[in-house]
Amino acid sequence: MxxxxxxxxxxxxxxxxxLLSASANQLLQATTDPDHDLMQIVNVVKTDATLTARVLKVVNSAAFGLINEITSLDRAISYLGERLVVGIAIGDCAAQLFDxxxxxxxxxxxxxxxxxxxxxxxxxxxxxxxxxxxxxxxxxxxxxxxxxxxxxxxxxxxxxxxxxxxxxxxxxxxxxxxxxxxxxxxxxxxxxxxxxxxxxxxxxxxxxxxxxxxxxxxxxxxxxxxxxxxxxxxxxxxxxxxxxxxxxxxxxxxxxxxxxxxxxxxxxxxxxxxxxxxxxxxxxxxxxxx
Ligand SMILES: [Fe+2]
Ligand SMILES: [Fe+2]
Structure with a gap:
């Protein structure tokens, strides 16, 4: 029963x-705004040290096979693309649910x-x-x-x-x-x-x-x-x-x-x-x- x-x-x-982190929330809001640009995404990620570290780790992971390490956040985000960055932020916050x-x-x-x-x-x-x-x-x-x-x-x-x-x-x-x-x-x-x-x-x-x-x-x-x-x-x-x-x-x-x-x-x-x-x-x- x-x-x-x-x-x-x-x-x-x-x-x-x-709850979702403030940065994940801001990223979601930015993604839904038709007039946003990548700089807005970069600025949100910058305010969150954990997320910044995660983004840099993802871009330099073996999956992307880069020869030279990317150390700048701007370059990391433009390389990964917005959706992946938002995905990382949501995946982290909601890991308890996704897993x-x-x-x-x-x-x-x-x-x-x-x-x-x-x-x-x-x-x-x-x-x-x-x-x-x-x-x-x-x-x-x-x-x-x-x-x-x-x-x-x-x-x-x-x-x-x-x-x-x-x-x-x-x-x-x-x-x-x-x-x-x-x-x-x-x-x-x-x-x-x-x-x-x-x-x-x-x-x-x-x-x-x-x-x-x-x-x-x-x-x-x-x-x-x-x-x-x-x-x-x-x-x-x-x-x-x-x-x-x-x-x-x-x-x-x-x-x-x-x-x-x-x-x-x-x-x-x-x-x-x-x-x-x-x-x-x-x-x-x-x-x-x-
Ligand atoms: Fe469903
Ligand atoms: Fe489904």
Whole structure:
């Protein structure tokens, strides 16, 4: 028998999660501002000694194979690019959530981070390859955070996975989202959205977290971005990298074609890019974290 999560309970769960650092928050705000430039990113990182050290460590890690060490922060950031810097900042602050073993989804240790990183890369590629006006860095960051709600509710779903899959098979549940809602009274997008409010995440990112499985419900202003991450999420799962039992157990909204203008061959191509890029990014993150 599962326990229901009440609105008070979700706030209690969220209060046990560390807040984002001031620098991570400022970086997220900058990424969502269409007029920002790289100097703004550099100036935020400069104010945070730990983050500065991490950025320099990542750029000089074996994953990038640089011959000469980069010692200037400006050069490090322009070499890594904004999204990676923001990724490092979020990854550090939310490590407790990203590293959580998703027992409720029977996910392996690190499954959430791996899936989120692949979704981030895929979302960035969707935006880039469809010649969208959306900032690819924003798509990446939103992809990285889209499933954060799973870390909040996973413990409450323990022991339910095989039953849920059976019920989806028998059409008793329409998908995994409906199962979460029915069993514990909260699905992971809604739980994630509650965290987004507490963390004061920028609106487009909060919207992605809330509607990444139901993009048609997102507000018109952010719908294109939400569809891009919806597709990115599905590409990550199609590539065999979900977070556990729930992989591919959600609906794909095929209306994405109205918002994302991709050539029919693009999906296969994006999967290839995701595989290549993932190896490099994963290595740089983990080497720098040691
Ligand atoms: Fe999700
Ligand atoms: Fe996902």
């Amino acid at each position: 599962t326990e229901k999560i009440t609105p008070e309970e979700i706030q209690k769960i969220i209060s046990s999660v560390p 959580k073993e998703l027992k409720g989804y029977e996910g392996e240790h690190g499954a959430l981070w791996r899936h989120d990183l692949r979704t981030a890369i895929a979302s960035r590629e969707v935006v880039t390859q469809s010649n969208s006006t959306i900032n690819p860095d924003l798509a990446f960051t939103a992809g990285l955070l889209h499933d954060i709600g799973k870390a909040l509710i996973s413990d409450y779903l323990q022991g339910t996975a095989s039953d849920v899959l059976q019920k989806i098979e028998n059409n008793e549940f329409s998908d995994y989202l409906a199962a979460e809602e029915e069993l514990i009274g909260f699905d992971h997008p809604r739980a994630g959205y509650e965290l987004a409010l507490v963390w004061k995440l920028p609106e487009p990112i909060a919207e992605v977290i809330r509607f990444h499985h139901t993009p048609a419900e997102a507000s018109e202003e952010f719908r294109e971005l939400v569809y891009a991450v919806h597709l990115g999420d599905n590409i990550a799962m199609m590539g065999g990298c979900g977070t556990g039992a729930d992989s591919m157990q959600y609906m794909l909204d095929t209306n994405y074609t109205q918002y994302v203008d991709l050539h029919p061959n693009a999906l296969a191509n994006i999967m290839l890019v995701v595989n290549e890029d993932y190896e490099k990014l994963e290595r740089s993150f983990s080497e720098a974290g040691e």
